[in-house]
Amino acid sequence: MILGVALVRPTPVLVAVGDGVPEWPVGRAAARSARRACVAVDLSGLPTAPVAAIRVGGPCPEVLRPRVGSGAATIVRGGHSLTGRALAPLDTEAVRRFAAGCGLADFAVTATGSPMLADHELAVAAIVSAEVPGARITLSYEFGTPGLREREESAIRNAALGAEAGRIVDEAARELPGVPVYFARTGSGVVSASYFRRYPLTCDLGGAASLARGRVALPGVPHEVAAAYGAAIGRPEARVERIVQARGRAELDRVLQDARDEALTRVVSAGALPGSARIAETTVNPLSYLPDGLYRVRVTAEGTVP
C-alpha cells in the first residue's frame, strides 16, 4: 500500500492507495505499514529563515542588487562570462569576512555564469562551510536557469525554506518510522525526503501539482483527498539545466552525455532505484547572437521507487 498525504492544516489528510484504488481515512497503524508515503504540500506561506546571500560578480545599479528581506547580502568579485572566461579572480577574503560576520546559517550563493561554469559557487561553498559549521548552503547552479537575478531569487528562496523543510521531514519520520517518504514536485513527479530537505524549492507548488493530477484521476472527491492521491501516483523525477559550449557534433554529444549522467545521478538521489533511472527528455537550443556553439540544455530524468 502507498500512502498519499496532503499536508494541510489543521490535520494532514491520509489516503491509502493499493492497486490504484484510494481508501480513506487511514489509521495510524495502517499508515505505518505503508510501503512508502508521498506528501503533497505547498510551501507558500510557510515560515522562512533569514538568508545570507552571496553574489559573485561585478558592481551593479542598486536596484539590481540581491533581495533578501530581513537577511544579509553581499556582492564579491569573481564569476564567469557565458563563454566561460573568468571575469575576475574570486575574492575569497571578502567571502570569508561576510560568512564569518553575517551571523546567519542559511546561505544562497549565486555566481555570474554558473549555468556555464559553477567553479566559483563551489569555491564559495567550501569557504562558507569552513567558516560557519553547520551552514546550509544553496548553490544557484543547481537550479540552472540562466538569468542571474531569477536564479538568485530561486537560490534565496530555497535557502529560506531549508529549515522548515527539515522540520517537515523530521516530523514525517517521527510519525511514519521506517516508511520511506517522498514529496511531490512542482509540475510532475516526486523526490525523496533527503532531496526535499536540500532542494525544497523543487516542491514549492507540490500541493497544487498533486491536486491537479488527483482531480483528473478522481473527479468528485474532496480536494485534500485528490491532492494526497495525486502525490501518491508520482514517480521520482529530476531535472538539469545548463549552458554548454561545444564545437561540432562530437563535442556536443559528449557534453550532452555529461548532462544526462548528471540528471541520472540526480534522479537516483531523488529516490529512484539506480537500475530504473532513465532519461525522459533532452532539449537542446542554440543561443542566438552568441557564436561558437553555445547551447541551452535541459534534461529530465525519471525512475521508479523500490
Added chain:
Amino acid sequence: MGRVIDRDELGRLSAGSRVFAIGTEESAYRLTLDWAHSVIGSGVELVTAGEADPGTLCVSITLVGSTTALGEQLPAGDEPARAVRALERRLGERAGAVVALNLAAENALVPLIAAAQLGVPLIDGDGTGRVFPLVEQTTYALGGLSPAPLALAGGSGELVLLETPGDRVEELLRPVVLSFGGWGVAACYPMTAGELARVVVPGTVSLLLRAGAPGAPRSAAAPYGVRTLCRGRILAVEGSTGHGADLALPSLPSSIVVQESAGLRRLVRLEAHNEIVLALADGAPVAMAPDQICMISTEGGMVVDVDKAEPGLEVEVMVVRAAPVWHTDRGQALGGLRAFGLPL
C-alpha cells in the same frame, strides 16, 4: 514642444516594445526595465527629429550581442553614458539627443536610460521600424550614414572605439562583443538632427507608447501594417550545423515547421537565421524579409523566439510589414532575403 516619458509612460513604452520583439529574454528585459525605472527620475523629454536644432549632434544607442548574456552578466550601470562620452571625446562635441537603433524590448529602454543619464532628449523614432540582427541594417545606413565611429562599453569597464568603413563594423564588432562576455552598449551613427530627420523611421516611440496602453490591439505596434499568416502547432524544429557557409551572421540556420490548425491545414515552413526570414506555405513563398515574420504564443500572447521554439507549441505566425524604404532596391539589398544568405 515634445512630451515627457515618465514612470507611467515607461510602463507603456516597455509593454509596447515587446509586442513584436524578437531575440529578447525575460531576465534581460526585467532588469533593463528595473534599471530604467531607477534612473528615469522626473522623466525624459521626447522630441521629433524636426523639433531639434538641425545642427544638434544625435547618437544612436543600442544593445549589441546576446540578451541571455545581459541577463547573466549584469550591467555596472554606466555603460550607456560611458559609450556616449567616448564618442563625444572622439568627435570633440557634446551629444544633444539620443535615438534608438531599434525599439525591440531592451533596445527601446537602453536609449531611454542613456537619455536620462545624460540629461538629453530622446528622439521619437528609430533606425529600423522593426528589428534586424546587424548594426548596419538600418534606415540610417540606407540614407548614406555610417555606424562608425562607434563606441562600445562593456559591463566590466571595457571601452572600445571602432573607426572603420561602415560595412566592416559588424565584422569588427562581433569578436569584441564576445570578448566582453557576450553583450555591450553601443553609441553609433553620430549625425546631426538635420540628417536624422531625413533617415529616421519617424514617430515609432509614440507609436509604442500607444500600443502599450492597456487594451490596445496588437496591430497598434505595427507602423506599416500586420497580417496573420496562419495559426497552428509547431511540428518540428530542425537545426543546421552551419555546413561551413560563409555568412556574416551571428548564428546558425534553422527551420520550423508549423501545421495550420484549420482551413487548408497547410504546412508552413519558417526558415530562420537568428530570426525568421522566409515563410513557405506548402512550398510556396508567402512572406519574407525585409518584412518581419514572428511567432506569437497562442497561450501567453508573447513572441516565441527561434531558439525557444518547441514541437507542440501553438502559435500564430504574423507578418509585420517593414517601412517602405526597406522595399526599395537598396533596402532589399541590405535587409531582404539575400542579406540573410537566401538568394531566392
